[in-house]
Amino acid sequence: MPDGEAPKNFRSGFVSLVGRPNVGKSSIINALLREKVAAVSNHPQTTRNAVRCILTTGEHQIVLVDTPGIHRPRHALGEFMMEEATGAMESVDALCFVVEAGRALDGEEESLLKSLDGHKIPIILVINKIDRLRDAEDFWRKLGPIQERVKPAAVVPVSALKGTNLDVLTQEMARLLPEGEPIYPPDVLMDTTERFLAAEIIREKIFEVTEQEVPHSVAVIVQEFKNPEEYPELKRAEIRADIIVERPGQKGILIGADGSMIKTVGTASRIEMEGRFGYPIYLELWVKVKPGWRKSRLETERAGYRHR
Ligand SMILES: Nc1nc2c(ncn2[C@@H]2O[C@H](COP(=O)(O)OP(=O)(O)OP(=O)(O)O)[C@@H](O)[C@H]2O)c(=O)[nH]1
Ligand SMILES: [Mg+2]
Structure with a gap:
């Protein structure tokens, strides 16, 4: 947007990334933005706050909301984290439900999906860490039941680590956003202090x-x-x-x-x-x-x- 005006058909809106701890939600956001913005680690429950990270191109602005991984809270901090995650699932245009390639859904993921039953928000099923896959057949076998449960608007296998298929993920997210002006100035990467x-x-x-x-x-x-x-x-x-x-x-x-x-x-x-x-x-x-x-x-x- 060099002249500061959004072109016709510009799309903008909010997409929250939700899922179990450690599946790579924050890593996907960093990879999409091609910039290290969100904290990442190999320990589960790294992200504690819902944080807005902003991906702007000439055609769209996607406000990506990073969220704490869904888990059963055992203390006040965990309760805060789950409030952040569930709060970020409301008033968004789409959800990316992020899972790890080659793994079946666990109990926490099942209860998250249950809480989404009846929601009208479209879900993109994002299968991360495909770089780790050894057995493609096993992958497709496990995907069937997950798809059945999530009923996604799209399924996108990605690797945040290798940058695989992130352009497809961006397009699928943008497709679900309404037409409208950008929400943030184009150079803003994160809405935090x-x-x-x-x-x-x-x-x-x-x-x-x-x-x-x-x-x-x-x-x-x-x-x-x-x-x-x-x-x-x-x-x-x-x-x-x-x-x-x-x-x-x-x-x-x-x-x-x-x-x-x-x-x-x-x-x-x-x-x-x-x-x-x-x-x-x-x-x-x-x-x-x-x-x-x-x-x-x-x-x-x-x-x-x-x-x-
Ligand atoms: N092999 C592989 N590792 C990945 C990929 N994406 C993320 N990881 C690793 O997975 C671990 C967790 O990544 P995070 O991005 O912190 O995961 P998260 O879902 O944000 O985790 P929480 O904030 O705890 O909910 C880190 O060690 C990442 O380096 C991927 O595509 N491939
Ligand atoms: Mg995280």
Whole structure:
């Protein structure tokens, strides 16, 4: 849209990506945008908030809503995540139901589909990770019952990792959108603040270097965010963040021997932030213990997970 005017027949609208944790919803969004915007990791339940990411071309603008993976919540944080996911399924033009290639639907996926019974929203069945498939016959055998259950408007096998078939997915999504003006300016990639992004980047780096329950017990609270645009006297942004964990042992793991772990997290976070925000950054991280914060509604809200 070089002249700022949307062409005739321009389509725009909202598409939420939903599915089990770890199926690759955030990875698909990053691959569609050809830009790393959403946090990704090999641990389930990486995404905690519904986040709007925006794909604009000359013909359409698709507001892709990334959502937390559907699971049975075991604490206040999990409840918040499920509210985010179910909220993102309302008032959208289409849903991408993302599953992993070669796997049958599990109980959580079944109950998600049950909750969609009677909904009028068209569903695209997205089968991700086809690069991992060994047995094509097995794939088709498993697909039949899933298709029967989902009754999709389209079925699109993709690989977010290899970039396979993403153009087809984009076309199928665009086809389901109404004609209309773009919702966001064409250069906007995400509808979030830099403060939120900073916390997400730090959390993702922690997910990369820690294991088992440690990543899930972590929240990142950005206490101070001063950037050179708002504070011209600063030559670089100054970001101070608290990393909340649930137990002293987790604090020890996260700090590491002689502070080596927290240094790795800090350096990787700073480098990614500098690339994405476009200015040099001074980053300070503090690890704090708040026993059982995920179980307390008040503490999850304090950690930034505010119920809408
Ligand atoms: N082999 C392969 N791995 C993939 C593909 N897409 C994603 N992954 C991997 O799958 C894992 C989970 O990816 P995410 O994008 O974080 O999954 P998600 O569905 O957003 O997960 P939650 O946010 O926890 O619900 C990561 O380790 C990705 O690298 C793919 O197409 N092929
Ligand atoms: Mg995710």
